[in-house]
Amino acid sequence: MKALKERILRDGKCFEGGILKVDNFINHQMDPILMKSMAVEFVRRFAGADFNKVMTIEASGIAPAIMVGYLLELPVVFAKKKKPSTMENMLTTSVYSFTKGTTYTVCVSKDYLCPGDKVLFIDDFLANGNAAKGVIDLVRQAGAELVGMGFLIEKAFQHGGDSLREQGVHVESLAVIESLDNCQISLRD
Amino acid sequence: MKALKERILRDGKCFEGGILKVDNFINHQMDPILMKSMAVEFVRRFAGADFNKVMTIEASGIAPAIMVGYLLELPVVFAKKKKPSTMENMLTTSVYSFTKGTTYTVCVSKDYLCPGDKVLFIDDFLANGNAAKGVIDLVRQAGAELVGMGFLIEKAFQHGGDSLREQGVHVESLAVIESLDNCQISLRD
Numbered sequence: 001m002k003a004l005k006e007r008i009l010r011d012g013k014c015f016e017g018g019i020l021k022v023d024n025f026i027n028h029q030m031d032p033i034l035m036k037s038m039a040v041e042f043v044r045r046f047a048g049a050d051f052n053k054v055m056t057i058e059a060s061g062i063a064p065a066i067m068v069g070y071l072l073e074l075p076v077v078f079a080k081k082k083k084p085s086t087m088e089n090m091l092t093t094s095v096y097s098f099t100k101g102t103t104y105t106v107c108v109s110k111d112y113l114c115p116g117d118k119v120l121f122i123d124d125f126l127a128n129g130n131a132a133k134g135v136i137d138l139v140r141q142a143g144a145e146l147v148g149m150g151f152l153i154e155k156a157f158q159h160g161g162d163s164l165r166e167q168g169v170h171v172e173s174l175a176v177i178e179s180l181d182n183c184q185i186s187l188r189d
Numbered sequence: 190m191k192a193l194k195e196r197i198l199r200d201g202k203c204f205e206g207g208i209l210k211v212d213n214f215i216n217h218q219m220d221p222i223l224m225k226s227m228a229v230e231f232v233r234r235f236a237g238a239d240f241n242k243v244m245t246i247e248a249s250g251i252a253p254a255i256m257v258g259y260l261l262e263l264p265v266v267f268a269k270k271k272k273p274s275t276m277e278n279m280l281t282t283s284v285y286s287f288t289k290g291t292t293y294t295v296c297v298s299k300d301y302l303c304p305g306d307k308v309l310f311i312d313d314f315l316a317n318g319n320a321a322k323g324v325i326d327l328v329r330q331a332g333a334e335l336v337g338m339g340f341l342i343e344k345a346f347q348h349g350g351d352s353l354r355e356q357g358v359h360v361e362s363l364a365v366i367e368s369l370d371n372c373q374i375s376l377r378d
Contacts, residue, residue: 023298023300023301024300024301028266028267028269028297028298028301029264029265029266029298029300029301030251030255030258030264030265030266030267031264032255032256032258032259032262032263032264032265033259033262035255035259036259058247058248059247059248059251059267059269062219062248062251062252062255063251063252063255063265066219066221066224066251066252066255066256067221067255067259069219069221070221070222070224070225070256073221073222074221075218075219075220075221076218076219076221076252077217077218077219078217078219078248080217080248108217109212109217109218111212111213111218112212112213112217112218
């Protein structure tokens with residue numbers, strides 16, 4: 001997606017260890033107009049898919065997911081990163097974060113991820129794919145069906161996308177980073 | 190706001206200790222159409238205010254805030270609940286959560302909350318007002334100006350709104366809960 005790629009090149013910042021910061025327009029400050037345009041692009045790319053619910057993980061996935069849900073008039077569920085004390089009836093899974101070197105719990109209520117649900121998952125980044133695998137596990141536990149996964153930015157050199165596609169998951173990424181070597185952003189055409 | 194009040198009465202759930210759960214349409218599953226309608230109502234209520242930025246706190250504030258930002262074509266900054274390891278140049282403050290009995294750190298980058306910024310803060314709940322006080326502290330540290338605070342739901346019996354209004358803050362709440370005594374939801378007309 002041209003507008004996103006241009007924005008990444010303009011405002012994205014590279015750090016050692018394959019880290020790309022897009023705090024200027026996605027992860028801390030958000031550009032709502034770009035967010036809506038990206039949601040429109042997801043609608044287009046998943047036009048052939050049949051789903052009744054949008055799912056994401058807090059916090060940076062919420063903005064693109066709510067825009068997709070708004071355009072399609074579908075409910076949006078955000079999985080939480082730790083089990084809230086006031087929540088019962090939860091499905092949980094563990095996700096290892098390479099970036100932070102820690103394992104965290106992701107959970108979702110059985111009230112909102114239900115047997116028969118057809119789920120489109122939306123998130124900001126696809127890197128190693130560990131969070132995505134956690135989501136696949138939650139969807140399986142719920143007896144729901146995953147119809148696709150849409151990411152704003154895929155870091156191809158961390159291969160999470162390869163793994164998901166090999167499993168037959170319909171993955172769409174609006175911008176694909178081939179490399180961040182030498183702190184240079186190299187985007188796939 | 191009528192649609193929100195009706196939804197609270199239909200889908201809100203009370204728990205001991207003055208806890209209102211709106212996980213069905215705000216805090217876990219989200220209704221994007223209602224979210225947009227609430228954002229329109231904030232635009233109306235803050236029509237006389239002059240601001241260049243919308244601010245919120247992750248995670249449940251993000252959806253209403255991005256909708257306000259989208260309608261007004263303004264950037265949206267979400268404060269984070271702990272200091273990310275990859276972030277420098279941060280302003281931080283401490284917030285005590287009555288619900289959880291713990292203190293957490295809220296932070297925002299000086300890159301996105303700047304001297305001269307005129308900020309509209311949007312969040313899901315106003316209860317004791319401790320998170321709101323933390324935001325006021327961050328805005329003050331940044332040398333920015335707070336022009337108003339909009340909340341989806343205010344729990345009037347926890348008096349955070351009284352305190353903010355006494356300080357002269359322009360507070361707008363789309364639904365006001367007078368009481369949750371005996372696990373009954375009592376809304377202000």
